[in-house]
Amino acid sequence: MRPVDATERILDAAEREFAAHGFHGASLRSVTRAAGVNVASIHYHFGSKEALLRATLERIVRPVNEERLRQLDEVLALEQVPSVESILTAFIRPDLELIAGLGDRGAIMARFSGRSYTEPEEVVSRIITDLFSEVGARFLAALALAVPDVSEDELRWRLRCVVAIITYLLAAQGTARALFDPCDIESASARFVAFAAAGLRAPASIPRPANRL
């Protein structure tokens, strides 16, 4: 079952360790021990701990983001003015499908990617920003079509709230306080979309002036 290829085995183990303990908390030796390889092989195959993290992250996030864009294209092809619900569904389903399709490893990957968003270390946030810039821009543009009444600035702000929710959803997965049953992605998706769509569609906020009569 486990891949014979050492590179792949290292990535599998790194995924687990980074998910469980974060970038600093995970040690290369715990990774190599779990992967059944020598410590040196990490530097041989990847170059450094940071490079290993990037590789681990990319292996998870890239296909998910590609699937996101694919589903978004599908929505845009079907609806000339896309609904918020369709856009949000295209945004979250690739994550949920990943989790559902991979069993235990799905939970690990969810935690890992959710966690990576909130890593304080520059290293991680730089990688994440890289990986998500295109997806962010495309979905923001789609949302601007779907919710024309809200300024793009506030929409961008709201999109980040949506990302925050997904991050949290993923990060909690595989812990004692998981937010959804990985087998039931329909209701997880429905709950998410119901909440987030209403939030995105809300009338633009009107900050009351600091002192109002």
Place this chain on the structure above:
Amino acid sequence: MRPVDATERILDAAEREFAAHGFHGASLRSVTRAAGVNVASIHYHFGSKEALLRATLERIVRPVNEERLRQLDEVLALEQVPSVESILTAFIRPDLELIAGLGDRGAIMARFSGRSYTEPEEVVSRIITDLFSEVGARFLAALALAVPDVSEDELRWRLRCVVAIITYLLAAQGTARALFDPCDIESASARFVAFAAAGLRAPASIPRPANRL
């Protein structure tokens, strides 16, 4: 300006270091260096790194949560059926006020507490769960009054989404991608409330069965 008391100086420095690098990423020596004290003094005053984290966390979170409950009581006293907006405002304002009132340190504390929510390490999540159990229960009960049409189970789920948003808001503060201007808590609060209130009030999700005809 800086407190002369060593305990306080250590807590100040720990706050900064934990916020910037997380629990594992921050080293005791970087804390003591910043605080201008000896390494041993951390163990003298607190006992261990973990105990230092707990103390740092409690010093921030406790007063904020007390203020949350105070503002919630105020809302409940004024409105017999509280509005979602009022509840949400009571929930987020103590955070924003903290940030606004404390300048740089506010941003640090925001990042620190936001970050702590997503620490993978058991250590941190245990402390957080402790500190938030009462607030969570009280606000959930209030929301159940305000949104009677949504089941308490789904409401609990949505409340966690709200917490996710706040966490993210706080964690991004003090970084290059801060989500709001600390001086303008009015519009930050308005944006948050507009988004979250709409989400909370959304009609209950109706997960269609996995296979529907």
Place this chain on the structure above:
DNA sequence: AGGTGTTTGAAACACTTGTTTGACATGGCG
């Protein structure tokens, strides 16, 4: 078989980690 480039292995590198120790200074009190 011999030679080539690619992977592995054990060991060491220099350094940092959290924690402990014991000597030293300080300050209040009888």
Place this chain on the structure above:
DNA sequence: CGCCATGTCAAACAAGTGTTTCAAACACCT
């Protein structure tokens, strides 16, 4: 003054960190 608790300090502790080295093993090709 001596006494004792309270802090502080440099130094050391053992263990663990990411990274490097270099020889041995391997796989593959002519």
